[in-house]
Amino acid sequence: MPRRQRSRIAVLATAVALTATSACGGGGDDAAGGDVLTLGYYAEAGGPADGTMRALVEEFTKANPGIKVKIETADYDEFYKRLRTQLAGGKAPDVWLSDGVLVQEFAGRNSLRDLTPYAAGLNLADYYGIDLIKKGDPQGRLFAFPQGAQSTALFYNKAIFAKAGVEPPTADWTYDDLLAAAKKLTRDTNGDGKTDIYGFRAHSPSFVESWWPMVKAFGGDVLADDGKIAIDSPQSRAAFTWMNRAMHEERAAPDPVTTEALGKSQILFPSGIVAMQFGIYARIQTAAQGKIDTGVVPLPKGPDGRRGDLANVNSWVINRAASEAKAESAWKWIKFFAGEGPQTKWMSIGEAIPINRKVAQSAAFLRPSTPPTDRKPFIDALDTADDLGLNPVWSEYTAAITKQVTGALSRRIGIDEALRTAQADAQAAIDRFRPAG
Template identity: 30%
Template sequence: MSAATTRALTAAATGALLLGLTTACGSSDAASSDGTVTLRYAIWDAVQQPALQKSIDVFEKQHPKIKVKIELNPWAQYWSKLQTQMAGQTAPDVFWDHVAYFPQFAKQGVLTDLTPYIKSDKLNTSVYDAKLLAGWQQDGKQYGLPKDWDTIAQVYNKSMLKKAGLTQDQLGGLTWNTTDGGTFVKALQKLTIDVNGKHPNEKGFDAKHVKQYGLALASANGQTDWWNAATQNGCKLQDKAWGKWTLDQQSCVQAIQFVRDLRLKYHVAVPASVTNTPNGASLPQVLARKQAAVVWDGSWDLNAYQGSMKGNFGVAELPSGPVGKGTVYNGLSNALYAGSKHPKEAWELVKWLGSEESQKIIVAEGSVWPGIPTLNKDFVAAWQKRGVDVSAFSKAAEGTTVGYPLTTSSATYNVKVQDAFNQVWLGQQSAEEAADSVNEESNAAIK
């Protein structure tokens, strides 16, 4: 998620702390006199809607008695509206679910267990990535089918990288350490220039008047920045899925400190005062404006870069840390609302959206990586037609990854981490103090 997205996640998480959800008795009845059922399908990304509509058009032809109405609610309003609808027992029949909300929804009984449907239809779930499928399971129950996946990579401005004499392969082959920053920091120093044309490793560099930074990071919760550095340093965010947070271990603190140092010690990353504020610049904006030459971002933002940079961007793997490469690996699911009055028809839609036929239609548009890994090559091909090699994302997915934390305290974490870690990025609190406080309060909120 982009900075704007994660800020919205935090706001929605705050609402989740206050809103007590109950298992709904039923969504609004949408059956017509001729027996045709209209299902409501909630999504948040307008970029994906055209591809989804193509898929749904095929679904409706195959199921003439089922109509599907897409309800598009931007991310900033999506979760608060969905939670309100659930409380009022009027939620959409099918909706996009995020791992940050899944534990809470599963606990509150607003998700349908798909296991009986899967068994009855003898659905072959082995076509999905096992890690993605497992991410939507709790107590032996399956609460969603994988819709897509995402990882984090380095997105760079082609002209800026070329001017500095660096290549994509060089960028993806860099390493960092906690002593002197490694080749990663050295490369970022080449890409960072003050108003007088000096670099951070040159005498007279003016850190208060930087014209161009090497790197931009912007994540409220850590998904696009320090979670990745933490993985590359051997840090585990949790002791186990659904377990306790372990942010206070030294390997995590070191990674947080390194991300802080990129901004405040090495002066090669855009200050948090620019990116990590309520109205801060998004990573695609920073790269397009040449405020930074490289950003760490998720594959969900590819279309944003294409729209603003017209192919003048590339994608490289993240650098290696002390224990090697690593990235956050996440994905969405299509979930079936427990209060739907048309559960059988809603299951048909969920099953269709998770099918290879449907995901092929969506992948051809290049909006998201597919939940079925055999189709990854089709996504790469779709972007190659646009002149962009996006394979760094899939290479990352095949390597060392850390899943989005599965915990019932994600709402508390998302609120606490934004305040504490922004203080770290601004030099107002130590990495250790922030990690300790967020870890303690997040664990205290586990239900």
């Protein structure tokens, strides 16, 4: 790989670490005296999300002079490590920003207030993500309120397509179309016998940007509506067979080992090593840092026309142990953050799809001056997306599946064996869970 490209990858690796959707950092603020509302969130210290959040907190307290706010923040991993310890010790924040996939974990620990009564005075149709949050709870309760949403689209590098003379993707693309184009785009640019540009990035540890939507598009599922693991199916086998063909037979996508060797999955598109990838909305940030002229279209259609759209809704939650007064203040903060003004300011950092529908449907969001200049595919996907199989042991059961799937995609084990083991291990994780009393 040329030295210039290696240098570019190193810079982008640092950028991805700082802008990953769920990974950010920060410090804390003290609000001295009185009854203080403690607000927790994850963000990069001094980064756009941290700065914007602090500015919004200041705006909120000016509008609500009777409420003082203490901020608790750290990068993603540290924030949740600390939070779980705080919950065990009864010292968690009164209100915090939860990764959408973790809401049911905290609800299952009996740590969250049901926000259904608080939200009764709102028109919930004005906000994205409400139905996905409710779906995660067996009783359809609202244990969280949307903060920002992520849906998935097909990203493509316009310059690579133009140079190769390949027509750009469209909303009508199937997986056959995706693979055919990926093969044409895969090239050895310097004649050293090694691939320099791959047509598509198929594998990623971020499975919402890899195998999960493919399984759904091919007609399969991961967690069925009855709460049982459903990954072991003919439809899933077809999806993983397609991935292995793209990576190992057609060599139009790097396999898992090569992906890691090239700089990890989220570096490949912004560094120009792959022409296409499945990406959540936040990947626009890293593509921009790589100065990629990015286009986005809906995910390709599977055999029966499904796209496998998925979404994650990061959300505000209120500590069940918070006093009534603090819970009321926390709800005021949540309503404030969901308003048009704060949502417009949050939209400006490009971290998430606004959950306020009016803001998300504005020209400022849908047709910005920076790539991608058409962001409607994210909204269309969000309108039809399923959730990520949420339950209180989401982290455990998805880790069990990922272990086996990675083995199959690396061809260390067969697909049939991987899916059988994945289903058994993931179901065992679910069956071991006992909700807190």
